[in-house]
Amino acid sequence: MAKIAVIGSGYVGLGTGVIFADLGNQVVGVDVDAAKVARLQAGECPIFEPGLEELLGRNLAAGRLSFTGDYAEAVPGADFVFICVGTPAGPHGGADMRYVREAARAIGRHLAPGRRTIVVNKSTMPIGSGDLVGALVGECAPPGAGWAVVSNPEFLREGSAVQDMLHPDRVVLGSADRAAAAAVAELYKPFGAPLVLTDLRTAEMIKYASNAFLATKISFINEVAGICEALGADVRQVALGMGLDGRIGPQFLRAGIGFGG
Numbered sequence: 545m546a547k548i549a550v551i552g553s554g555y556v557g558l559g560t561g562v563i564f565a566d567l568g569n570q571v572v573g574v575d576v577d578a579a580k581v582a583r584l585q586a587g588e589c590p591i592f593e594p595g596l597e598e599l600l601g602r603n604l605a606a607g608r609l610s611f612t613g614d615y616a617e618a619v620p621g622a623d624f625v626f627i628c629v630g631t632p633a634g635p636h637g638g639a640d641m642r643y644v645r646e647a648a649r650a651i652g653r654h655l656a657p658g659r660r661t662i663v664v665n666k667s668t669m670p671i672g673s674g675d676l677v678g679a680l681v682g683e684c685a686p687p688g689a690g691w692a693v694v695s696n697p698e699f700l701r702e703g704s705a706v707q708d709m710l711h712p713d714r715v716v717l718g719s720a721d722r723a724a725a726a727a728v729a730e731l732y733k734p735f736g737a738p739l740v741l742t743d744l745r746t747a748e749m750i751k752y753a754s755n756a757f758l759a760t761k762i763s764f765i766n767e768v769a770g771i772c773e774a775l776g777a778d779v780r781q782v783a784l785g786m787g788l789d790g791r792i793g794p795q796f797l798r799a800g801i802g803f804g805g
């Protein structure tokens with residue numbers, strides 16, 4: 545079983561941590577929010593996601609999962625370090641990469657010489673970020689430390705995070721280092737999901753293209769809803785009639801608000 549550090553204990557990091565711990569891996573979650581670390585360590589879930597608190601409690605009790613604010617307790621002994629920090633939209637819509645940069649530098653500083661660590665980017669990051677993370681880790685890593693970067697975008701939805709992570713439609717892994725990507729694939733093997741093994745930038749692009757397509761579907765049906773209202777048609781039945789077409793599909797055709805991730 546693998547030793548895993550998960551940087552960031554939000555929706556993505558906490559979900560990733562509890563699920564890999566439940567599979568028998570040894571997981572340490574790292575977060576800069578001391579209050580969140582204390583709550584998690586006490587078995588208290590800071591977010592509501594069906595099934596999450598139970599998984600948290602079970603794996604804390606089994607000693608397979610712990611939380612800390614200190615990278616030194618998590619990174620030096622890890623085989624895999626997942627970056628799951630936030631990348632919120634900045635004022636012009638671009639991703640704010642400051643937390644990723646901080647995490648990458650801190651990971652680099654705490655890599656152990658003579659050991660090879662696989663850094664896995666799970667945060668949603670612009671195309672090219674895998675190279676940036678690799679460079680920042682390299683700037684801070686001690687002599688003799690080895691590392692590889694793998695992009696592994698996350699597709700969970702808030703509200704069904706645990707189910708989405710336990711039953712992914714696909715697992716996307718991109719890296720210049722195929723052995724590193726294959727090692728991450730082994731972690732995901734128990735889920736039995738289709739695997740897309742590719743290069744870093746293609747993996748990053750798969751996430752952005754998927755998000756853009758889903759946003760297009762929602763925006764499209766919202767436009768159609770406006771036209772339906774003006775013309776006296778029922779958008780729900782329009783969506784039903786469209787969604788039964790196998791080429792279109794029913795998902796993300798409900799008029800309403802919002803998309804994210």
Ligand SMILES: NC(=O)c1ccc[n+]([C@@H]2O[C@H](COP(=O)([O-])OP(=O)(O)OC[C@H]3O[C@@H](n4cnc5c(N)ncnc54)[C@H](O)[C@@H]3O)[C@@H](O)[C@H]2O)c1
Nearest residue numbers: 552553554555556575576577629630631643667668702805
């Ligand atoms: N929430 C979703 O539905 C979803 C789905 C897919 C992908 N994503 C992506 O995953 C990433 C994480 O999203 P989230 O919703 O889990 O974010 P979140 O804001 O819920 O959690 C991020 C956590 O990272 C911690 N953090 C920030 N800087 C840190 C650092 N330097 N070291 C350690 N911890 C640090 C924060 O304290 C916070 O607890 C984002 O890039 C997001 O776009 C989110």
